[in-house]
Amino acid sequence: MSELPELPLEPWEATKETLHLWTQIVGKVRLASTPPQNHWWNAPLYVDTRGLTTRRLRSGGLDFDVSFDFIAHELVVRTSRAELDSFRLSDGLSVAALHERLFAIFAEFDLQVEINAEPYGLPVTTPFAQDTEHASYDREAVERFWQTLRWVDWTFQEFAGWYCGKTSPVHLFWHGFDLAVTRFSSARAPENRNAGLVTREAYSHELISFGFWPGDQKVPEPMFYSYTAPEPAGLAEQRLRPDAASWQQPYGQSHFALLPYEAVRTSDDPRETLLDFLQSAYDAGAIVAGWDRDALRSTWCPPPAAVAEGSR
Secondary structure, three states, X not given: OOOOOOOOHHHHHHHHHHHHHHHHHHHHHHHHOOOOOHHHOOOOEEEOOOEEEOOOEEEOOEEEEEEEEXXXXXXXXXXXXXXXXXXXXXXXXXXXXXXXXXXXXXXXOOOOOOXXXXXXXXOOOOOHHHOOOOOOOOHHHXXXXXXXXXXXXXXXXXXXXXXXOOEOOOEEEXXXXXXXXXXXXXXXXXXXXXXXXXXXXXXXXXXXXXXXXXXXXXXXXXXXXXXXXXXXXXXXXXXXXXXXXXEEOOOOOOOEEEEEHXXXXXXXXXXXXXXXXXXXXXXXXHXXXXXXXXXXXXXXXXXXXXXXXXXX
């Protein structure tokens, strides 16, 4: 039996949309409470032992963090003064209510945090403090999603170790609600003067990104993905593995390498299936973009077959 749970989008779509908005609130707290980093790496959330976390943040001389605990189903705030407070995540808890309760804890702990309290990059435009519509929370679905994130996070970390160039952490971007890891060639990308500040900073250098998202209206099932930016000519002509993977254009002109989560979950060896897809997508982008794959290959971490052999 696969260690990965079933995760069809439709049964938990309302919960996913609520959770996405909740993570935008907490993600914006992180963005407001950390020094800027290249490619907006000070913005994402991280998979941890019990859910998702901001890691350590700063307000004045005080450290704090905010975490989604998907075991106890709570939102937890801790400070370096040993203060701790939390409240339950439950069906009926709206975006507005979570926003209010979180900032009440900040006031209690004298944490000075200011955010732009509106959704980013979503069809929903209602300010967080006014959104009483999104209030769905299916505990079992969230637990399945978190179990998936835990597995994907470890597999992405393994894949990241095969590369000795600049690599992002494995992190969850609350913009697209996707868990991602990105490789960079070190070459600057052509400046896109028509792009906004966020896009220009995110794509300042040539990159190949890999990720997992639980699905949306345009891709209505959970998917693993990869894209190369700037997209080189001939990318979509490159072969992907396994056979279930394909090149598609769900969001416009850019080509995404897509592999359904279900194809990984039901394969004989999900780990090897996903790693094979990631490697094939990397090879596709690196070959047509002219990256020096030999120079960028890690000499510290062995290839997959050697990893499997060494673990016996």
